[in-house]
Amino acid sequence: MPLKDYLENSLRQPMEHRRIQLYAMLFLFDIAILFGSFWLAASLYLEQAPSLRSIQVMQFTVPIFAVIAIYNKVYSVEALENLKYSVFRMVLSVLIAAMVFLVMTFYARSSADFARVTFSLAIGISLAGMVLLRVLTYFSVRSRFGGKVRNVLLIDDGGPKVDLPGADLVAADADLVEQAGSDPEKLDILGRTMRNMDRVIVSCPVERRVFWTRIMRAAGVHGEVISESLQELGAIALEREYGWSFLVVSAGPLGLRDRLTKRVIDLAVTIPALILLSPVIAIVALLIKLEDGGPIFFVQPRMGQGNCMFDMLKFRSMKVAKLDTDGARSTSRNDDRVTRIGSFIRKTSIDEIPQLINVLRSEMSLVGPRPHALGSLANEKLFWEVDSDYWQRHSLKPGLTGLAQVRGFRGATETEGHLTDRLRADLEYIRNWSPWGDLKILFATVRVLIHPNAY
Numbered sequence: 001m002p003l004k005d006y007l008e009n010s011l012r013q014p015m016e017h018r019r020i021q022l023y024a025m026l027f028l029f030d031i032a033i034l035f036g037s038f039w040l041a042a043s044l045y046l047e048q049a050p051s052l053r054s055i056q057v058m059q060f061t062v063p064i065f066a067v068i069a070i071y072n073k074v075y076s077v078e079a080l081e082n083l084k085y086s087v088f089r090m091v092l093s094v095l096i097a098a099m100v101f102l103v104m105t106f107y108a109r110s111s112a113d114f115a116r117v118t119f120s121l122a123i124g125i126s127l128a129g130m131v132l133l134r135v136l137t138y139f140s141v142r143s144r145f146g147g148k149v150r151n152v153l154l155i156d157d158g159g160p161k162v163d164l165p166g167a168d169l170v171a172a173d174a175d176l177v178e179q180a181g182s183d184p185e186k187l188d189i190l191g192r193t194m195r196n197m198d199r200v201i202v203s204c205p206v207e208r209r210v211f212w213t214r215i216m217r218a219a220g221v222h223g224e225v226i227s228e229s230l231q232e233l234g235a236i237a238l239e240r241e242y243g244w245s246f247l248v249v250s251a252g253p254l255g256l257r258d259r260l261t262k263r264v265i266d267l268a269v270t271i272p273a274l275i276l277l278s279p280v281i282a283i284v285a286l287l288i289k290l291e292d293g294g295p296i297f298f299v300q301p302r303m304g305q306g307n308c309m310f311d312m313l314k315f316r317s318m319k320v321a322k323l324d325t326d327g328a329r330s331t332s333r334n335d336d337r338v339t340r341i342g343s344f345i346r347k348t349s350i351d352e353i354p355q356l357i358n359v360l361r362s363e364m365s366l367v368g369p370r371p372h373a374l375g376s377l378a379n380e381k382l383f384w385e386v387d388s389d390y391w392q393r394h395s396l397k398p399g400l401t402g403l404a405q406v407r408g409f410r411g412a413t414e415t416e417g418h419l420t421d422r423l424r425a426d427l428e429y430i431r432n433w434s435p436w437g438d439l440k441i442l443f444a445t446v447r448v449l450i451h452p453n454a455y
Contacts, residue, residue: 015151015198022149023075026137030069030090033129034062034122041122060104065097072096080149083138090130098123150198157212159203160228167201177208180215187215194219201226253395253430261435266366269442270359277353284315284350287341294320297354302371305397310363312371312398313354317342355400367438368399369426370410378419386416393426396433403429406444 038058072093073079079086098119141149154164157172170193180186194200194216202212203226216223227235230247237248254262274281285296298316301309318337338346345351358364364371376383384390404410404425413419429437 015145015149015196018145019077019080019149022080022137022141026075026079026133027066027069029133030074030130031062031066033133034058034065034126037122037125037129038118040125041118044121061097061101064100065093068097068100069093077149079134080137080141083134086134086138087131090134091127094123094127094130151196152199153194153197153201155200155202155204155212157202157204157208159205159226160231162201162203162226164201167199172204177211180211190215191219194221197221199224253433258433258435262365262433262438263362265435265438266359269366270356274356274360277356280350281353284341284345284353288316288339291339291341292320300373302398303374303394304363304371305394307391307394310358312364313357315342315345315351315354317346317351352400359400363397365397365399366401367429367441368396368402369393369429370402370405370422371398376413378413379416381416383413383419386419387423389427390419390423393423393430396430401441401445402426403441406441406448408448410448 035058038061069075069090072089074086074089074093079089148166150166152164152167154162154167154169155172156169157177158174176186176189180190200216200219200221201224202209202216204212209225209227212225213223233247235247239246239248288294288296295316298314298318299311300314302312304310317339319339342351355364359366372383378386402425404422407421407425409418409422409425413422429441
C-alpha cells in the first residue's frame with residue numbers, strides 16, 4: 001500500500017494503552033484469584049470462613065507473588081502474545097512465591113499455627129484459576145486485536161524485500177522521501193505515519209539509511225534499518241564503547257544458568273547410569289577381550305565444543321587389524337570389519353556406553369550434536385565441504401544422543417542429503433535449547449536405541 005493511502009485509511013490507536021489495560025486487568029484478576037482461592041480452600045477443607053491466621057497468610061503471599069511476577073515478566077508483551085510463555089511464567093511465579101513464604105515462616109517459627117493442607121489447596125486453586133484466565137485472555141486478544149499487541153510498520157523504500165508477519169507494509173513515495181528533508185508538510189506525512197508505532201522498520205538502499213535514521217530519531221520511535229550486509233554477517237546485536245560501534249556477530253548459545261542446568265542434568269543421569277550399567281560394562285568388556293584379545297575401548301579423536309579436539313570412547317566393535325581411526329569409511333551393513341560381539345553392541349547402541357565417561361569428564365553432554373569422525377565423507381566430500389555451516393554445530397558440547405538421532409538421521413552418510421538433514425536438526429537444537437527439550441530427547445532416544453540404520 002502506498003504511504004499516503006495508508007495514512008488516510010489507518011485508524012490506528014496506540015497499542016501501548018491497550019497493553020497497559022491488559023496488564024492491569026491480569027494483575028488485578030490474579031490478586032483476586034489468590035484471595036478467592038484462600039477463601040475457597042478454607043471453606044472446602046475447614047468448612048468455615050478463613051481464620052485470622054489464614055487472612056494473614058493471604059496478606060503475606062499476595063505481595064510476594066506480585067513482586068516475583070513482575071520480575072518474571074508475567075505482565076509483558078511476550079505473555080500476551082505467547083500462551084505457553086504466559087502460563088509458564090505465571091506458574092513459576094506462584095510456586096516461587098509459595099516457597100519463599102514457607103521458608104520465611106520456617107525461619108520465623110510461625111508455621112505451626114496455619115493449615116498446610118489449606119495453603120496447598122489454595123495454591124492449587126490459584127494455579128487453575130490463573131491458567132484459565134490466561135487462556136481466556138489469549139483468545140480474547142486474538143479475536144479482538146488479531147493477536148497483535150504491537151503496532152509494527154515496515155516501510156519499503158527500495159531495499160531488500162522482507163516478509164514480516166503481523167507488520168503493516170507500506171511503500172514509500174520516492175518524491176515524498178526526497179522532499180521530506182526540506183518540506184515540513186512532507187515531513188508531517190512521515191511523522192503521522194510513524195505515530196503510535198511500537199516499531200518502525202525501513203528497507204532502503206545504503207545511501208538513504210542516514211536520512212531514515214534522522215527521520216526516525218526525530219519522530220521519537222523505535223526505529224530499525226534493514227541491512228543486507230549485516231544479514232550476510234548474521235549480526236545479532238550492536239555494542240557501543242568509547243564512541244565506537246561494534247557489531248556482535250557471535251555469542252555463546254547458552255548463558256551461565258543454562259550451562260549449569262545442562263551440567264546438572266548430565267551428572268544427575270550419568271552417575272547413576274554408570275553405577276547401574278557397571279555389570280553390563282564388565283560383561284561386554286570381557287566378551288570383547290575373549291573374542292580376539294584386543295583392546296576393550298576404541299579411542300578416536302573427535303571435534304568437540306568450541307572446535308576443540310577430544311578423545312571419544314566407544315567399546316571396540318571392529319577387528320584390531322581393520323580399525324579405522326580417521327573414520328574415512330562409514331560402517332556399512334554386513335561390514336567385514338565388525339566382530340561378532342561388535343555387531344550386537346552396535347545394533348543395540350551398547351557400544352556408546354563408554355561415552356558416559358566423556359560426559360563425566362565434561363567433554364560431552366547427554367544431549368547434543370553427535371561428534372563425527374574427522375575423516376567422515378558424504379558423497380566423497382568431507383562434511384565441512386558439503387555445508388559451510390557445519391562448524392556451527394560445535395558451539396555446544398557434543399552429545400550421546402541428539403535431535404538428529406531421534407528423528408532417525410543416523411547410519412552411513414552415503415549422500416550429501418544425509419549430512420544436511422543431520423546438520424539442520426543439530427542447528428535447530430542449538431537455536432531452541434531448553435532443559436525440557438533435553439529431557440524429551442532423552443526419553444525419545446529409548447525408542448531408537450535399536451534402529452535399522454544401526455549397524
